[in-house]
Each structure stands twice: as C-alpha cells, then as structure tokens.
Amino acid sequence: MRDFVVPKTDTKILGEIKLEYAFQLRAKYDPPKESRSPKGIFRYQDITSGELRGERLNATVYPDSGGQYDTVRRDSTRDVDAHFILKADNGEYIYMEHVGYRRTDGYYRAIAYIEADTKGPYDWVNNTTFIVTAKESADQREVVFYYYVAN
Amino acid sequence: MSDESRPISRRTFLGTAATAGTGVALSALVDTPARAKVSGAADPLPPAFYGGPSADVPKVGLRWAFSATVFFADRIMIGSPTPRGYTSVGGGEIWGPRLQGRVLPHSGADYFKTTFTTYYMFEASDGALIFIHNRGTMRRFQGSGPEPGHPLVPATNADPKAPAWTRFRATPVFTAPEGPHDWMNRTVFVAHCQRRDNPDHTVFTYYEVL
Numbered sequence: 001m002r003d004f005v006v007p008k009t010d011t012k013i014l015g016e017i018k019l020e021y022a023f024q025l026r027a028k029y030d031p032p033k034e035s036r037s038p039k040g041i042f043r044y045q046d047i048t049s050g051e052l053r054g055e056r057l058n059a060t061v062y063p064d065s066g067g068q069y070d071t072v073r074r075d076s077t078r079d080v081d082a083h084f085i086l087k088a089d090n091g092e093y094i095y096m097e098h099v100g101y102r103r104t105d106g107y108y109r110a111i112a113y114i115e116a117d118t119k120g121p122y123d124w125v126n127n128t129t130f131i132v133t134a135k136e137s138a139d140q141r142e143v144v145f146y147y148y149v150a151n
Numbered sequence: 152m153s154d155e156s157r158p159i160s161r162r163t164f165l166g167t168a169a170t171a172g173t174g175v176a177l178s179a180l181v182d183t184p185a186r187a188k189v190s191g192a193a194d195p196l197p198p199a200f201y202g203g204p205s206a207d208v209p210k211v212g213l214r215w216a217f218s219a220t221v222f223f224a225d226r227i228m229i230g231s232p233t234p235r236g237y238t239s240v241g242g243g244e245i246w247g248p249r250l251q252g253r254v255l256p257h258s259g260a261d262y263f264k265t266t267f268t269t270y271y272m273f274e275a276s277d278g279a280l281i282f283i284h285n286r287g288t289m290r291r292f293q294g295s296g297p298e299p300g301h302p303l304v305p306a307t308n309a310d311p312k313a314p315a316w317t318r319f320r321a322t323p324v325f326t327a328p329e330g331p332h333d334w335m336n337r338t339v340f341v342a343h344c345q346r347r348d349n350p351d352h353t354v355f356t357y358y359e360v361l
Contacts, residue, residue: 001257004242004254004257006220006242006253007222007350007352012246014196014215014218015343015344015345015354015356017213017320017341019211021201021202021203075333100339101337101338101339103337107337109211109339109360110339111286111322111339126290127289127290129288129321129341131339131341131360150320
C-alpha cells in the first residue's frame with residue numbers, strides 16, 4: 001500500500017443540514033414471504049397499493065411495480081431495500097428507491113432516491129437527498145413513510 | 152493511455168458530474184455555500200430535530216457524528232455507453248465526536264456514472280477497517296443557502312455573477328467490524344459535502360439520522 005501525506009488545510013469546517021418535510025406515503029403490503037439465504041433471512045414484501053400526499057407531489061403507487069427486498073441480519077436488524085414506481089397526478093411515472101435500516105428497537109429510517117422527468121414539474125426531486133422515517137401497523141401490512149429533504 | 156481512459160480537467164469532470172439532469176453552470180461548482188461555520192472543536196453538538204406541518208408527522212433528528220476530509224488524486228473519464236468517471240481517493244483525516252482515524256491511503260475512488268458513487272476504506276484510530284459506500288446528489292440554487300419557507304430556485308446560466316450555492320449531500324452505507332463501531336452498521340447517515348481547492352479535497356460532515 002502506497003502511503004499518503006495528508007496536506008495541511010486551514011480550518012475544520014462543519015457543514016449544516018436542515019431537514020424540510022416534503023410528503024408522506026401510505027403503503028399497503030401483502031404479508032411478507034421469508035426465506036433463508038447465506039446473508040440472513042431474505043424478506044420479500046409486495047407493495048400492493050399506496051398513496052403519496054404532499055404540497056409539491058401527489059401520486060399513487062403504480063400497481064405491481066415492485067416491493068421491498070429486505071434482509072434480516074444475524075443481529076436482527078433488517079437491511080431495507082425497496083424499489084417501486086409511482087404514478088403522479090399528472091400521469092408521470094416516478095422511480096422510488098429506499099435504502100435503510102429497520103431495527104427491533106423501533107428505529108426505521110432510510111434514504112430515498114427518487115427520479116422523475118427532468119422536463120416535468122417534479123424535476124425538483126432529482127438530485128435531492130430525502131431522509132425517510134416510517135410508522136408501521138402491528139401486522140406490518142401498512143407502513144406510512146414520511147420524507148424530508150436534506151437541504 | 153488509451154482514448155477511453157484519459158485524464159480530464161477538474162472543470163470538465165465537475166461539469167459532467169453535476170450537470171446530469173440539472174443544467175447547472177460548470178463554473179459554478181468550484182465555489183461553495185457560504186453558510187458553513189468554522190469549528191476547531193470535536194465536542195459533541197446537541198442534535199437538531201425537524202417536524203412536519205402537523206403533529207402526526209414524526210420528527211427526525213440529525214446529530215453530528217464525525218467529519219472526513221478527503222483528498223483526491225486522479226480524475227479520469229471512461230467513454231463507456233454511459234460515461235464512467237474515476238476520481239481516486241488519495242487519503243484524508245477523520246475527526247469528530249464518534250469516530251477518529253484516517254482515510255486508508257489509495258483505498259478506492261469515486262466511480263460515478265451520473266452521480267457521485269464512492270467506495271473506499273476508513274481506518275479508525277483503533278485500527279478497525281470500515282468500508283464506506285457513498286452515494287451523492289448535487290444541485291445548484293440561487294441565493295446563498297436554504298431559507299425556511301422559501302422554495303429553492305434552481306440557478307440558471309443567465310447571470311454568471313448572480314449568487315448561487317451548490318447543495319451537495321451524500322448518503323453513506325458503512326460496513327464496520329463487530330465491536331465499538333458496530334453502531335455504524337445499523338444507523339442511517341447523511342453528509343453535508345463541501346468542495347475545496349488548493350489542494351483538491353472535500354470536507355464531509357456526517358450526521359446520524361435519529
């Protein structure tokens with residue numbers, strides 16, 4: 001391994017992030033299907049429907065467009081990996097991806113990566129980092145995701 | 152060196168990286184938002200919590216976990232079907248309340264397609280090796296920074312002297328060994344990223360999402 005001499009720089013800066021609430025998605029799921037894999041319990045859950053509401057975006061989950069492809073690890077934390085498509089109220093399709101953790105202590109947080117048409121009214125979601133927190137129903141068939149923009 | 156893998160200028164690189172889907176001015180990315188504050192302290196800071204328009208929206212908190220100053224070396228573009236960038240990580244420092252150490256020298260790079268996508272290694276002060284996979288977003292807006300209640304207006308090329316700032320955020324996923332750094336394996340993070348010149352580096356301020 002080659003070494004690296006860290007150059008001296010003048011200051012240690014702390015950059016600030018402010019979160020701004022954007023919208024919420026109430027998603028309905030089929031019961032999870034779990035299977036053993038070398039990486040843990042693979043947990044597939046189909047998103048059957050959903051409604052997204054907010055000041056700057058309203059949409060529904062496009063039927064059968066994807067779901068949640070999580071892995072429950074040895075430490076019981078679930079690695080969240082969700083992919084699906086939304087249909088906005090103007091007919092546009094929008095891609096949604098969640099990457100995060102659902103822990104057994106109630107912590108369910110993720111990052112959402114969202115892609116929309118750059119020429120349409122929802123271009124603002126592109127190249128924007130969203131922080132997500134979630135509330136689940138007891139049977140985990142309904143989850144409400146709350147999205148904040150990291151400004 | 153083939154035609155497909157040639158060194159490129161910083162400006163060309165930045166333009167490719169940041170104009171995908173955003174139409175930002177190339178020259179605009181070299182400067183930085185004015186709102187970063189200077190701190191020499193590594194003391195913990197109190198977390199900040201944010202909420203929605205009504206009480207049923209759960210609050211989300213951010214707490215400074217640590218910072219990383221990362222120095223870059225080569226900048227190369229590969230002319231693949233969707234061009235692939237390569238910006239190698241030379242090394243750097245990690246400092247702050249919850250993690251100290253260094254960036255393991257020459258341990259990876261930004262291998263971006265349309266956005267920042269880095270893979271490299273941290274070496275904590277106790278010797279632990281921590282893998283970082285970091286994805287980033289960049290966008291340029293008018294003004295000097297976000298103001299509550301004011302929608303962000305994308306910057307245009309019309310007036311190159313108009314004040315503008317680049318929102319550059321990164322979202323890392325860490326793989327840390329079992330032991331004192333295990334919390335990083337089950338915590339969502341978001342980083343404020345600030346580019347700096349002379350020498351070419353970026354300061355990442357990592358927040359735990361609470």
